[in-house]
Amino acid sequence: MPTHKHNCLIPLNEQLPADPRRKSKLIDLDEAGRIIATKKIFSIAGSHSADAAMSLIRAAIRAGAKGMTLIPPITTSLAADLPIAAGMLKKLYLSYVGFEVFGMAPAFRKAAETQSLEIIEADEPFILLGTQAAAGGKPFNAVQYIYDGTDHKRLNPELKQVVDPFTGRTVWAIPPLRADVFIMHAQACDEYGNAQCWGGTGQERDKAKAADMVIVQADEIVGSEVIQKDPGHTTVPGLWVDYVVHAPYGAHPTFSSNSYAVDEAHLKTYIDLVRAGKAQEYIDKYVLEPKDHYEYLERIGGLRRLTQLRSSIAVRS
Amino acid sequence: MAEPAYPGTDTYSMAEFMAIVLARQAGGEGETTGGGGANQAVALAANRLAQITVRPDLWLFTGGAGVYNGKFDTLPIGTWDPRCGHGAECKIYIADVVDGGTRGERPGRASGRMKRGGSGGFGGIQVDKFGNINMIGIGEHPKLKVRGPGTVGTIWMGSASANVYVEHHSKRIFVDKCDYISGPGWLSGGDSRHQTLNGRDGPEYIWSPICVLDFTEDEHRARIASVHPGYTVADVVANTGFELAIPKDVPQTTPPTDWELNVLRTQVDRNGVLKKRRMTVGA
Numbered sequence: 287m288p289t290h291k292h293n294c295l296i297p298l299n300e301q302l303p304a305d306p307r308r309k310s311k312l313i314d315l316d317e318a319g320r321i322i323a324t325k326k327i328f329s330i331a332g333s334h335s336a337d338a339a340m341s342l343i344r345a346a347i348r349a350g351a352k353g354m355t356l357i358p359p360i361t362t363s364l365a366a367d368l369p370i371a372a373g374m375l376k377k378l379y380l381s382y383v384g385f386e387v388f389g390m391a392p393a394f395r396k397a398a399e400t401q402s403l404e405i406i407e408a409d410e411p412f413i414l415l416g417t418q419a420a421a422g423g424k425p426f427n428a429v430q431y432i433y434d435g436t437d438h439k440r441l442n443p444e445l446k447q448v449v450d451p452f453t454g455r456t457v458w459a460i461p462p463l464r465a466d467v468f469i470m471h472a473q474a475c476d477e478y479g480n481a482q483c484w485g486g487t488g489q490e491r492d493k494a495k496a497a498d499m500v501i502v503q504a505d506e507i508v509g510s511e512v513i514q515k516d517p518g519h520t521t522v523p524g525l526w527v528d529y530v531v532h533a534p535y536g537a538h539p540t541f542s543s544n545s546y547a548v549d550e551a552h553l554k555t556y557i558d559l560v561r562a563g564k565a566q567e568y569i570d571k572y573v574l575e576p577k578d579h580y581e582y583l584e585r586i587g588g589l590r591r592l593t594q595l596r597s598s599i600a601v602r603s
Numbered sequence: 604m605a606e607p608a609y610p611g612t613d614t615y616s617m618a619e620f621m622a623i624v625l626a627r628q629a630g631g632e633g634e635t636t637g638g639g640g641a642n643q644a645v646a647l648a649a650n651r652l653a654q655i656t657v658r659p660d661l662w663l664f665t666g667g668a669g670v671y672n673g674k675f676d677t678l679p680i681g682t683w684d685p686r687c688g689h690g691a692e693c694k695i696y697i698a699d700v701v702d703g704g705t706r707g708e709r710p711g712r713a714s715g716r717m718k719r720g721g722s723g724g725f726g727g728i729q730v731d732k733f734g735n736i737n738m739i740g741i742g743e744h745p746k747l748k749v750r751g752p753g754t755v756g757t758i759w760m761g762s763a764s765a766n767v768y769v770e771h772h773s774k775r776i777f778v779d780k781c782d783y784i785s786g787p788g789w790l791s792g793g794d795s796r797h798q799t800l801n802g803r804d805g806p807e808y809i810w811s812p813i814c815v816l817d818f819t820e821d822e823h824r825a826r827i828a829s830v831h832p833g834y835t836v837a838d839v840v841a842n843t844g845f846e847l848a849i850p851k852d853v854p855q856t857t858p859p860t861d862w863e864l865n866v867l868r869t870q871v872d873r874n875g876v877l878k879k880r881r882m883t884v885g886a
Contacts, residue, residue, distance in 0.1 A: 333667045334683035360697060361667060361683065361755055384752035386642045386681050391752065398740075398750035407739065409785070410756035414701045429705045434799050435761040435787030438754070441744050485685045487669040488696035543685040550680075599686065 305510075310477040311530040315579050318501050318531045319345025322467055329357035329417070329465035329497060330365050331489045332540065334386055335548050338365035339471040341536035342503050344573045344582070346469075347372045357417070357463050358383070359489050360410045364540060364556065367391040370403060371565040372573065377404040379463065381413045388553050392560040407441040414492070416463035421495035426459040433458045468497035471537045472521065473545050475504035479527025480513045480520045485543020494526045503533040505542055533579055535592055546595040552586055605773065605883035608812035611833030615859055617812050618645050618770075618880035619867060620831065623859045625649035625768070625810060629658045638664040642681050644876055646724065646768060651675070651871045656863070666756070669695050677874040700756070707762040707801065724766035724810065725757050729781045732825050732845040734767050734788025734806040734818065736760070737781035744783065757786030761800045767809040770882040774844035777811075789823035796823070812882035814839045815856060819848050829856040834884075842884055 322328060323346050332338040343365060351369075355377040358366050366383045369375050371393035383394045397403035408416075415427035428448065433439045439458070448459045470490050472481035481502045483490055494500045500522070507530070513520055535542070539549035539556070559568045576582040583592065608617040626649040629637060635658070637650035650663045654672075663672050667683025674690025688694075727736030728751045738757050742748035759765065767788065769776055789805040790796045796805045809816040809825060817828040826848035830836055836853050859867075868875070 333669065334681070336667070336683060336685055380753040382753040382755040384642075386683065387644070394752075395750050398745075398747065401746060405745065407744075407754070409754040409758055410697075411701050411705055411758065414698055415705075418698070430707075431799070431801055432705060432707075432758055432761050435790060435796070436754070436758050436785055437739065437783040438758070438785075441739065441783070485669060485688060485694075487666065488694075488698070492698070541685050543688070547686075548680070548684075 308478060311479045311524070311527060312477050312507070313529045313531060315341055315345045315503075315531050315533060316348070318342055318503075318529055319347075319349035319351075321499075321501065321529070322346035322469060323349035323351035325354065325466035325499075327355040327357065327464070327466045329463070329468045329493050330362065331359050331468075331470050331486065331493050332362060332365060332537075333359060333487050334361045335363045335553065336537075336541035337471050337483065337486050337543055338362065338537055338540040339469040339503050340365065340368075340538060340540060341533035341579060342469040342501060342531065343369060347374055347569070347573050355379075357413065357465055360413055360487070363391060364553065367393045367560075368556075368573075370394050370397050371560055372569050375403060377406070379406045379408045379413060381409050385553060385557060388550070388557060392557055393565060406444055407438055408444075409438060412438070412442070412445065412460050413463065414489070416460045417489070417492045417496045419460065420462035420464040421492050424462060426461055428457045428459050430455070430457055463496060465493070465497040467499040467501060468493045469501045469503070470494070470522070471542065472502050472504045473542060474506045474508045474512065475502050475530050476508055476510050476513050476524065477530060478510070479522075479524030479530050481522045481524070481527065482513065482519045483521040483543065484519075484545065488521075490521050494522045500527045501529045501531065502527050503531045503536045505534055505536060505545055507532045535583055535595075536579070538583070538586060538595070544599065546592065547598040549586065549591070549595055605771065605885045608772070608882040608884050609833050610831060610858075615864055616878050616880065617831070617882050618877040619864065619872075620859055621645045621810065621812060621882070622648040622652060622867060622872075622877055623863045624815065624856055626653040626656060626658075626863075628808065628815075629653035629661055634660045634662060636662045636664045638666060638682065643726070643768065644678055644681060644880060645770070647682055647687070648678055648867065648871050648877055652863075652867050655866055655870055664695075666695070666697065666700060669697070671695060676870050678872040678876040704756065704759040704762050707803065724768040724806070724808075725760055725786045726767065726769045727751075727757070727781070727786065728776065729778050730767055730769060730776055730809060731778055731781045731788070732847075733790060733792050733823060734809055734825060735781050735784045735790065736767060736786040736788065737783050738785040739783040741782050751785075754785035760786035760788065760806065762803060764804040764806060766806045769809070769811050770880075772811040772813045772839075772842050772884050773886045774842060775886050777843040777845060779845040789818060792823045793821070813842070813884055816847070824848055826850065827853050829854045831856045832858050838884070
């Protein structure tokens with residue numbers, strides 16, 4: 287029986303009985319970055335400053351991704367702002383990009399105000415229902431009067447009116463939001479792509495179905511027996527997943543639900559640098575220069591900082 | 604210059620006071636849902652406080668974190684903070700929220716779908732005299748002078764009668780007419796909202812760090828309901844960019860009791876987030 291080889295910190299063949307006849311989807315982070323960089327439209331999940339696929343985003347920037355369209359989750363922060371700062375995005379479907387208590391998203395704001403980024407004035411129902419339309423291969427998703435009360439109807443050119451053939455009413459049509467690749471963060475995943483998210487708002491399943499390719503980054507690569515213990519917690523079945531990347535603390539500096547806390551100090555560093563016009567300094571230090579993911583983790587403070595973030599998920603001081 | 608909102612005493616902060624005011628006014632009968640925006644630590648604290656004190660049937664909805672009825676006693680950073688999930692009862696799927704919003708609230712059945720009758724509400728970079736809010740921006744779209752963060756789910760103000768909540772009271776925020784509407788209040792007043800949004804009622808209150816506003820019965824124009832300790836009707840008028848309806852007698856918002864402060868500090872905000880939370884008055 288040949289032994290299965292992995293690019294992980296702890297060789298998987300020491301942890302679990304991998305079935306060598308079954309296809310392993312593990313690839314390394316840089317390869318994933320190169321794959322993403324060949325695509326035009328990518329989508330991400332997570333919620334605000336939590337559960338963002340930051341390692342994959344950094345890898346895509348390192349691989350030279352340019353001119354991309356982002357379909358974000360309903361709310362996000364750094365996962366949209368860093369790609370904007372790095373010049374990776376051409377177009378953004380906007381629902382919410384901001385750093386909540388830490389303030390406005392600096393690169394997003396600047397790009398919007400200098401009009402260097404095409405922004406579609408989308409929102410929660412537009413993103414979610416558009417994604418669901420693409421997931422089901424539907425021509426569009428329709429909603430009743432809700433957009434009558436807001437200005438989206440004149441600001442979002444992708445929102446259209448159609449006549450409901452059953453009632454004759456005029457209703458709002460939301461187009462399918464398909465992605466070339468969906469990249470997601472999971473707390474645990476096996477090498478076959480069965481991904482378990484321990485928090486969040488459940489957008490991963492719709493996003494996975496609405497994309498032609500799915501890449502999962504996971505804090506932990508677990509054995510099949512871990513997934514089998516609780517299949518009800520498997521958020522996305524491996525069948526839908528193309529590639530898996532082992533990225534411990536890969537959501538940093540955002541939160542990883544039930545695993546480690548948001549790195550508030552690091553986010554403030556980012557915001558301050560970008561506001562001061564020094565985005566490139568941040569990108570050099572934390573995206574381009576680290577020779578691999580582990581060097582990134584050293585640069586953000588290493589084991590000492592990561593241990594603090596792990597312990598602060600319970601009580602905030 | 605904007606100045607920190609100060610209740611005229613060091614016994615409590617304005618943010619603590621606001622959480623208590625919102626908790627008291629957590630409205631509705633029977634089961635209601637209390638939510639709040641991403642950056643609304645005050646609304647988050649208020650909902651938890653309301654549950655513990657006067658509204659045990661309030662369902663605490665922390666959408667960004669994806670859970671109902673978290674039992675935290677130290678205050679998470681916002682409703683998106685996964686720490687809202689400690690002791691929660693149900694993990695939500697955001698599509699359920701969207702379904703509730705597009706379907707519209709069903710009167711008399713508040714089974715946690717879209718009934719946001721609890722405390723908390725939507726904020727904006729502009730709020731106008733009819734309680735409409737703007738999260739889009741200021742200036743000529745798409746060349747906006749000020750780019751807002753995006754509108755998220757503020758559209759749900761149109762299908763649920765959510766309230767408005769802001770932490771800064773200035774003429775820059777309280778404007779006669781929003782440049783854009785992302786969350787519909789009473790639209791252009793009178794029966795315009797009922798006409799446009801299938802008869803749905805608009806907001807009941809606007810909570811600010813210096814006052815509570817409600818709306819006149821016919822025009823649905825903002826009216827001073829009460830003024831917080833440390834401030835006067837003249838302060839509210841001076842910092843509001845539209846003409847307010849002002850009743851003959853405007854009461855002071857009732858100061859917090861020792862019991863309310865004690866519950867807030869020992870069961871909701873043990874880490875004292877609200878003591879430090881900055882709210883401001885003036886441009």
